[in-house]
Amino acid sequence: MNKFLFLLSEGLKNLWRHKLTVFTAVFSVFLSLSTIGVLFIAEQNTHKLIEYMRSKYKIEVFFKDSITNDQASHYLQEIRKIPGVYSTTLITKDEALKVYRSQFGDDLTEFLQYNPLPASCVVNIKRQYDGMLKINPIIEHIKEIEGVDTVNHQGRLISRIETFYEQGLLGLSGIAFAIILVTVMIISNTIKLTIYSKKDLIKALKMIGATHTFIRMPFILEGVFQAVIGAALASALLYGAVAGANELLSQLTVFTINVQWMFLSWLFLIAIIISLFGSSRAISRFIK
């Protein structure tokens, strides 16, 4: 316990002893986590946007003339089983006639003596997908159903939106990964500089019989403290920025930025993992 308290106080005192290098590390953690946070918030809100767009995707399926309403209902159940399909709405022959009448004012049955409009259905697509929604397999699947005559869709547009979304997600992940990597390098180099400037301390500690863990621990704790301070500053900035932006947006639009603030605890966790990785990397090279 005495040892732990000593090491803890050494880690804290080191923050003051190495003010300049600590400032560099804290600032880089702060910048990295703020950027990662912004990317995360952007991803969350883009997700909302893509879900909204997916709710607007519609596939119109026209059944063959010979298909009765009952048969159409049966095919609807088949369509509903296709992965990616959220719901189906049947438009019976009579309903189609009503729609025609309301839109064009003519009653087709008066001069044709029968209803030429086929039964059809509107297919809605699932909104929640982790990755890219592939619309073409769904359309192909529908086309394969026996009673289906024609399928109207915005397949190309949907595919383009989905591809753009997927590439955006990939890009965000790549940027976040690069930022984490750079932060690990910065923390590692900062700790290396600290260790280099503390050669005398390390030599003295070895001389008096300190174990490797005892020598390493203050440097590791110093790294963790830097990470926690950086994460706290980044969290405050993100919280303030989102609150400010929402205040501004509320005066201009109905759109607001939604954030699951639990993600801040992930930021702290990422910061601690980054710092542990960075400081361990530096220490293992210098203290053998």
Next chain:
Amino acid sequence: MIQLKNVSYTYRKGFGLANIDLKINDGEFVFLIGPTGSGKTTLLSLMHMEIFPESGKVTIGDFDSDTIKKRKIPTLRRSIGLISQNYHLLDDRNLFENVALPLHVIGHNQNDISEAVEEALDEVGLSGFEDHFPQELSGGEQQRACLARALIKDPKIILADEPTGNLDPVTSFDLVKLLEEINSEEGTTVFMASHNYSLIKSRNHRIVEIHDGKLRSA
């Protein structure tokens, strides 16, 4: 007891130690004399197990170089007080913190540490210097602070590597006298390396001489 049996060690550049046999009994005071570059520091580094012999065996108390595990080396070093001409005091800590460091390593509580630091500083004549930083002390005072840091953990052995190397003759003489007092009063084994023969020739202790990595009794 310190024992070296047929110990050899070679540096990459070629020089080192060859077939060293040496036995130092518990409580003995032994001088190691030799010119600069003769192998004194290498011999002390072997005893401190910073380096290991290529052949032969170094035994320090219950530990020997053949069988000691890496994780046990700190335990061995806690039983040895090492002082050198470069002091290795930490500039960003005051004397109290410097001398207290070995007890923090062992895990003593703050009250015990305060008492022990006062006692150790008193023993080397540095009472009242607790708040001073190393750069505020003379060479002799720094060396005595270094000795206090070595003494605070009640070592069985003191290895002194040219402790008077940066000191004037009077301060050097005082330091040797202090080591002698510790040896006679505490029964601590002292092995002191020096190239200054005039400093040690009048002392009534065994002297071993090292020359070109080989040992002989002086």
